[in-house]
Amino acid sequence: MRRLTQATAIAAVAMLVFAGCGKKTDDSAGDKASTDDCVEVDSTKKVGMAFDVGGRGDQSFNDSAAKGLDKAACELGFDVQTAEAQDGEAESAREGRLQQLVDAGFNPVIAVGFAYSASVGKIAAANPEVDFAIVDDGVEGDNIANLLFAEEQGSFLVGAAAALKSESGNIGFVGGVEVPLIVKFEAGYKAGATAVNPDIEIQSRYLTQPPDFSGFGDPAKGKATAEGMFDKGADVVYHAAGGSGGGVFEAAAAAGGKAIGVDSDQALTADASVKDVILTSMLKNIDVAVFTYLSEVDGGTAPTGPTVYDLSVDGVGYSTTGGQVDDIKEKLDEYKQQIVDGTIKVPTS
Known part of the structure; x- marks a missing residue:
């Protein structure tokens, strides 16, 4: 049954x-x-x-x-x-x-x-x-x-983190493949960022279109796409692109910017050369x-x-490894509670 x-x-x-x-x-x-x-x-x-x-x-x-x-x-x-x-x-x-x-x-x-x-x-x-x-x-x-x-809920929190930490008022999102699932990440991220700063500029790109799913495993394409965002003023870029995210981290390191990981706590799993650029990760457990x-x-x-x-069972969330969001954790947790209690309805598209 x-x-x-x-x-x-x-x-x-x-x-x-x-x-x-x-x-x-x-x-x-x-x-x-x-x-x-x-x-x-x-x-x-x-x-x-x-x-x-x-x-x-x-x-x-x-x-x-x-x-x-x-x-x-x-x-x-x-x-x-x-x-x-x-x-x-x-x-x-x-x-x-x-x-x-x-x-x-x-x-x-x-x-x-x-x-x-x-x-x-x-x-x-x-x-x-x-x-x-x-x-x-x-x-x-x-x-x-x-x-x-509920990927959109965790993405809302890291979107808020990006906006709270951005000095340029310009952030980015890199999706692996433009499918409804990954659009949920983008929608939540944008909602969280604009909740903090309604005037924030958000650049958004997808690496491939279905049925081409290589966007989840192409670090070179992830790097080139993120480089374009940093060149256009972004100082924080969030990826929902699987293995391509390694390239986003490399681009952030080269540009002196920050990146946001996805699914796992990527400040623990990424190459040592880029761990310091990872502001937080959207945890999908x-x-x-x-x-x-x-x-x-x-x-x-x-x-x-x-x-x-x-979020109510911590099925999604955000990471604090590296201490880079410690100063805004209280604010992020306020947003989390508002989502859990229904005060904030996070869009999925």
Whole structure:
């Protein structure tokens, strides 16, 4: 049975990469735990995860999902296997990746990212005995769980931070691909910035248009786009562009500006040469959603339908690593409370 939870609560696939995991975690996915702290792997509990473009190691979206998977492997004993997406791949490749995980005996299967929407719908319907979860998409099915987030709410807070910290009154937004999900980030960011300063100038650019999803894995394009914004007067640029964000950080460092990370606390995960330019990051706690889902599976009940993680349960938020927003934290938390209590309604488009 599907339920709505407010967590306010086919040919062989070319270059398909599988990586098995057990009693270990990965540095790129978050804090590394000693394998001595982990339970033994239970080979009867098999979970597969299909990453989006950029894969494990993107220091952002995929790594946040991987962190939750690693935690489930360590603490719950799941035997896990992951599959990597490729730039420019056809829909059949995504379908094949999911089916190959199913054929290998992995259940549940978690797809990371809205690009898997059609393929999850098709493969889940063809395999009703297997449980599926998808991050960031609402595709329906009796055996599909949708792990969703109020990205606009977290983006409002970092937009407010950008406006409070900007000295030029000019800030930027770099989106990876212009799709409704990423537009939610842009809408929230603009709303937060204009709540602080109605006259602020906001430059906005997207790296690619669908069906080209390479905008989530092209640091060079991210750098060039952000450079243009800094050249035109911006002093803070927020990216919602996955692996392309590394280029935004490089541009900020070269321009003497600031950048805002996304999904993970990127002041902890980015290259040491650019960590100091990261003002804050919009936290999207995909790891919490993945681990919560797998905990319920481990308990014997696989969730179905949408679960929304918002500010009220810290499903989204902002980071304070580096202390660069300590002086405005009180103001940001006031905005957070106004969003939680409904005083502020954050737009999604």
